[in-house]
Amino acid sequence: MIDLPARTRRVSGTRLLDLCLERGIESIVDPFMGYPAHLAVLKRHGLAVHGGDLLEWFVRAGEGIVVNDFTVLRDAEVAELVEMLPGRIYPTDLFRAWEGVFFSEDQCRYLGVWHANVHALRSDGQTGLAISGLWHVLCHWLLKSSHPDEMLDVPPSELAWHYIRDTDRWVVPNNKRNTVRRADVKATLSAVRADAVYLALPGRSAAKRIDARVWMWEAWWQGDPYLNVERLYRDTVFGGTANDDGSYDRAIAEVLVAAEDAPYVIVQASARDAARFERLVRAHRAHVETIAPNADELYVVGRK
């Protein structure tokens, strides 16, 4: 089994909410959305939110927890999702390639079953909720492979049930138009207008260092265990050419130019990158302030 460290970047919806409320921001767009829990938090608090990403599963998850105002998965529907249904033919060996590397034989079989069941859903909202819930199952399994004796053994269908049911709480209307799209940063920013653009910018060579869980889940959604997600980023602003300082700066500048219509741009940075981002934002915004609520979080806020 491959040991994947449980690491991720902190993207806090409530922190963004505080930044937005202090500035009267009522709508926000995140063109590097990722898993959109932060947009769901902002939506719940009444902001109009828009997101974009190149990976389809992030967008699908966004359709479930961001765009979706009312649709949930009822118990009977979840029950039909998490187990094999009689009379349906399942591609149980679809993810056999991952067996012994990431998952057990049983887990690979369930991944195939869930792939088929989720693709059979007729609603974007329900599909998004199912993808979100099952994403937690994938993460759980991978974590358990690192800590086999310290985590409970939970049957796959029970685990899936638990996590899919939990997604319900994200479904909430806010009487605003909220959108997600599968698009690169420029397409996203040209498609929607918002008071603020939030940028959690990819690091250098981010496409090459994408979290294995993230590409794995895209591969699961696409039904192709050999999927290479790197190619999705090849022709984008940060794809391939942003390895050295100069080209990385140019890539960030391109994004800031694309975000120029928005009254505010909020760039999340680390303390190490703060000076760089502040310098780059200053080149495009008249008023810039740096807010560091704690040692791990830093935001460069540019205003027109």
Add this chain to the structure above:
Amino acid sequence: MTVPVGADGALGLYSAVADAFAGRRLGFGRRRAALAARFARARGAGDAATAVWVAGALGDVGLIEVVTAADALARVRARVAADVPLHGARIVASLAGVPAEAADLVRWHREHDDGTGIPDGLRWDAIPPNAAAIGIVDAFLAERDEGAEPRDAFEALLALGAEAGRRFSVEIVRAFRAFVTAEPDVDAPFVPELPPIDDAAALAMLAERIDARDERTRGASSRLAARAATLAERLGLDAPRAARAARLLALGRAAESVATDAFDPLSRFAREQRTALAERASAIAGSVAAFANDAPALAGSAAWYEDGEVDPYAALLAVIVAADSLDPADTPQRLAAAAGSQLHPDVTRAYISALGAPR
């Protein structure tokens, strides 16, 4: 079970109010704070121990800001509850003198390692370890002390282990197990190194927040405190103490739902309602050393004069509370009629001559 020292001022009061709103035994928050702070120190995060203590004590304080209708759907309740840590973080950030990082620990102490927590759905190392540790300590103490059948520490640790990798970080659960094994006295005290906090200002803010939960009580504590001070001066009592006791009365409404039937304020039904509020306020104040002296006055504030000897501050509170809830046009007459039976005659007389029917 003793409440650790170091929690005997306004922060202790906030913590006790949070316990009351959360439906937990008074002192739970302060026990959680002490254990979490000692656990932080054992993990080598001693620099943050005071912030952890504050966050542990005030973890549930955001409940003050949450009001849900008694018949609200479970979904609506869950949605509202998801903001409790955020409200708590804002309250803690507004308290002068507490470490700045405490607010973020409150904000994220309900996050789950698997990303299913509140308010942000953070996961793994995005959750500050000290915040995650407070969540673990909370679950441990709740499992041990607060359930229908309290368990011993070993059983509580087993229950925590069942959530490793889901609600809780595997590594922090492992560290906590080692900590509890090495230091089995989980109720040992911890004294936080906090600068002096203005208890009066903090109490005023707390009472105001509780008042604001209901349109009918908004601003009531400030009004009662001002009248209590005036009346105390008239009676030769300690005015600041009377004002503080008047503000402490708001703590009686520190519960998820409070009966609000509009009985005649001088009726027996209203007295029963007021007694419940007064006893809760008294219990909360009595659990915090700096306010424990006010507890008898609070408890006695709902009693009638004819019931027997009462604390002078209780008699004062009884009069100002009754006057506040009467129709202003009738106040002097109704108070005069109740003097000697329900209300202390001297205090009532002083009130009518000093304040009449102020609005």
